[in-house]
Every structure is written in C-alpha cells, then in structure tokens.
Amino acid sequence: SQTIHQWPATLVQPVGSPLSLECTVEGTSNPNLYWYRQAAGRGLQLLFYSVGIGQISSEVPQNLSASRPQDRQFILSSKKLLLSDSGFYLCAWSAGGHEQFFGPGTRLTVL
Amino acid sequence: KQEVTQIPAALSVPEGENLVLNCSFTDSAIYNLQWFRQDPGKGLTSLLLIQSSQREQTSGRLNASLDKSSGRSTLYIAASQPGDSATYLCAVSLYGNKLVFGAGTILRVKS
Numbered sequence: 001s002q003t004i005h006q007w008p009a010t011l012v013q014p015v016g017s018p019l020s021l022e023c024t025v026e027g028t029s030n031p032n033l034y035w036y037r038q039a040a041g042r043g044l045q046l047l048f049y050s051v052g053i054g055q056i057s058s059e060v061p062q063n064l065s066a067s068r069p070q071d072r073q074f075i076l077s078s079k080k081l082l083l084s085d086s087g088f089y090l091c092a093w094s095a096g097g098h099e100q101f102f103g104p105g106t107r108l109t110v111l
Numbered sequence: 112k113q114e115v116t117q118i119p120a121a122l123s124v125p126e127g128e129n130l131v132l133n134c135s136f137t138d139s140a141i142y143n144l145q146w147f148r149q150d151p152g153k154g155l156t157s158l159l160l161i162q163s164s165q166r167e168q169t170s171g172r173l174n175a176s177l178d179k180s181s182g183r184s185t186l187y188i189a190a191s192q193p194g195d196s197a198t199y200l201c202a203v204s205l206y207g208n209k210l211v212f213g214a215g216t217i218l219r220v221k222s
Contacts, residue, residue, distance in 0.1 A: 006154075032208060044200070044212040051208075059209070090154055099145060100210060102155040 002027035006091050006103040013110055019064075019078040021106050023091030026072065031093040033074040034100065035066055039087040050074060086110045113138045117201055117213035124191055125221050132186040132216045134201030139179050142204040146175050146186050149198045149215070158199075159186070191220045 003026045013019060025031050035047040046059045048066035056066050063082050067075045074091060091103040118133045134144075143162045147155040159168045159175040161184070167176040174187040188195060196219050202210040 034210075036210075043214045044202075044210075046209055046211075049208055092155075094208075098143070099157055099160040100204075101157055102147075104154045105152075107152070 004093055004103040006106050010107045013081050015083055015110055016080045019081050021076040021089055023074040023103055024072055025093045030071060034092040035076050036090045037087045081110045083110050113211045115201060115203055115211050115213035117216050119216060121217040123219045126193060128191050130188050130191055132199050134184040134213055136182045136203045139182050142206060144177055144184050145202050147200040193220045193222045196220050
C-alpha cells in the first residue's frame, strides 16, 4: 500500500531564516505531487504541483519554491521566511489526475 | 475562476441523527469532486471521490451525490456518531490536477 510522509511535523523559525520541508511517497511510481498551504481563515490553497522529476508548476507568486529531485520526493523551500509564511503545509499525491491522498502535514510558525 | 462554497459553516447534532452537508461550485466543467475529513491538527483523509460522469458514491454510512449541471454536491452521513466530529472539506478537481477547496463544515456530534 502507498504511504506519504512529511517532516518535520512542527517547526518554529525566525523571520528571515531558510526553510526546507520534505515529503516522500512510498509504494507507487511516478506520482503527481502537490504542496498545499492551510492558513488560518483562508482555507486550503494549492502552491505547487509536479507531474515528474524536475517538472514544477507554481500556482501563486510567493516567497516559496519547490523541487523534485527524485521520483517520490518533493521539497518545499524558502531562502528567507516571512511572517505570512506561517501555516499548515500539506503534501499530497495522486496517480495521474485522480484521487488525491494527503500527508500528515507540517505546522510552521514564523516568529 | 472556480469557487467552492460549503454550507453550513458549522453544525452541531445529537448522536444518531442523519445529516447533510452541502457543497456548491461555480464552474460545472470539473474533472471530479472529492470529500475529505480533517481532524484538528491533522492531514486530510479522503472519504469519497466522484468522477464527473458519476451521480453518487457510497462508503459505509457515507453517501455523496453530484449534480454537475447545477454545480452541487451533498454528503449524507447516516446515524451520526461522536467519532464523526471533524471538519469536512469538499474539493473540485480542474483538469485532473488542481484541487479547489471549500472552507469546510465543522461538524460536532454530541453524545
């Protein structure tokens, strides 16, 4: 069966510091991968998605970037965090364009 | 631009009651619709996926219907239990990749 992992589970970072969140999927090959952010009062928003290694689509202009160095690994990064980057970050995968399955999430607090 | 609305925003019912959660979307050209459950501080759990060509899907006490032409979906929960307490999210998929989420319905089932 397929499983999706995210780490760290929680993170507290100062403004201006870098960020790296990791997501890995097991039990499937060539998944579509997604990064979402859930901010208080704003609902879930798609940030990036990837249909293959090195292929990244960005949905909103922002302070963040994504990379897919391996088939089942998706990384969300920032060079300098802003207060507005605080939120709950969720990674998801799907087989093609079908049902999406979500990871446990990372709670990021920027102080 | 696709917008998804969920009504009610919050719902409190006694245990054993049958209930309906509503979801509406503005653009009927969807690929599929997915219902999720989210417990506090956790990731999303996929409940039901309805393809655009389908009218309904059932899983245990859950039944989801889709009326694409009117831009509506309902999630029916039979014989509600305290363990059903959670936030329920509706999301529509565009082109099989991007999920657009509603703000969710917070459900509380009282014992």
